[in-house]
Amino acid sequence: MLDLKLIRTETDFVKEKLATRGVDAQEIDDLLALDQKRRDLIVKSETMKANRNTVSDEISQLKRNKEDASDKIEQMKQVSADIKALDEQLTTIAEDVSDKTSRLPNIPNDEVPVGLTEDGSVELRKWGEIPTFADFKPKSHWEIGEDLGILDFERGAKVSGSRFLYYVGQGARLERAIYNFFLDENEKAGFTEVLPPYMVNSESMFGTGQFPKFKEDVYSLKEADETLIPTAEVPLVNYYRDEVIPTEKLPVYFTALTPAFRSEAGSAGRDTRGLIRLHQFNKVEMVKFTKPEDSWNELESLTTHAEELLQKLGLAYHVITLTTGDMSFTAAMTHDLEVWLPFQDRYREISSCSNTTDFQARRAHIQYRDDNGKLQYVHTLNGSGLAVGRTVAAVLENYQNADGTVDIPEALQPYMGGQTKITKED
Structure with missing residues (x-):
């Protein structure tokens, strides 16, 4: 606020x-x-x-x-x-x-490109070589997954509705390998793993900026003041709601694997197939609490860490700074990581790293004492490290072979019991 x-x-x-x-x-x-x-x-x-x-x-x-x-x-x-x-x-x-x-959004940093739409976002850097498929035309990740028997969208729709699916066999194992890899790498980078609640109250949704403006985009329980979390950012940031963080603890780094529940009310007709836009998906979130003077350096380190995850997976990506009109309601600046998806022949968002300055802390009353003993609001930052389903999609599309199999990135092989290739389920 x-x-x-x-x-x-x-x-x-x-x-x-x-x-x-x-x-x-x-x-x-x-x-x-x-x-x-x-x-x-x-x-x-x-x-x-x-x-x-x-x-x-x-x-x-x-x-x-x-x-x-x-x-x-x-x-x-x-x-x-x-x-x-x-x-x-x-x-x-x-x-x-x-x-x-x-209901007023955060004030954008002076370096954020001005624009009311996504047009005008600034590319900061690229990494990796975009794969070429000389001998065959690359398939979509949903077609690959269905052919291998590891993604079942039809039964997901039958049981829950559109934009739900089952991960089966090696698909479930691949998803588990990816989020365990992310959590281990985050721990090495100094993040404390947290297993938070998956339901939060209205005060928590207000604290991180989802309420009151975006109530239509979430799943709320009718009989109680509880909402299924749209991101682990909500319970992680609200961990310190209405508290004064001891100065000697700052900066605080949290990470969590949780499901994210989103109604996607404003996305009718967009990405109706595949793993890009689901009502329920897993995400490994990173949250930081910092002193104001440190937050901009912390944003760059947060973004760099998310990039390193993609680099270790060998996935080509670029980093862009979003425009004033395209970044989230709470953000003062956002760097998006977009991974290359061969079937779509374009980059797609896989991580979003934002500095919300004191905007969330003011809403959630999260403070610390400065060197003079005066209460000040902390700065909070958040980033996806990474959206797991979108990472699955990127792995399937970038590592696909002509025979329909998919190579497993070297970094994930220890998490797959040494398995190097995904083959068709019996």
């Missing part, structure tokens, strides 16, 4: 920055007008309460002097009723101010 004081004192700056994210200046003006009304009412309420206290003292004095205080008592009854009504109005307005503020 943005600091309301910043919006008041640097209004033109905030308007200019948020305009690059599609926020109309009128939204800022409406918020500030409502905030000014709230502040005026606070002054009025405090003045009336001070007057009530003064008159109450006068009433007490009159009673001590055995004098008639009935007129002042009646007057104060009306004042008390007016104060109560004013305070109720203040509560409503304060909630409206908070709601409007909570």
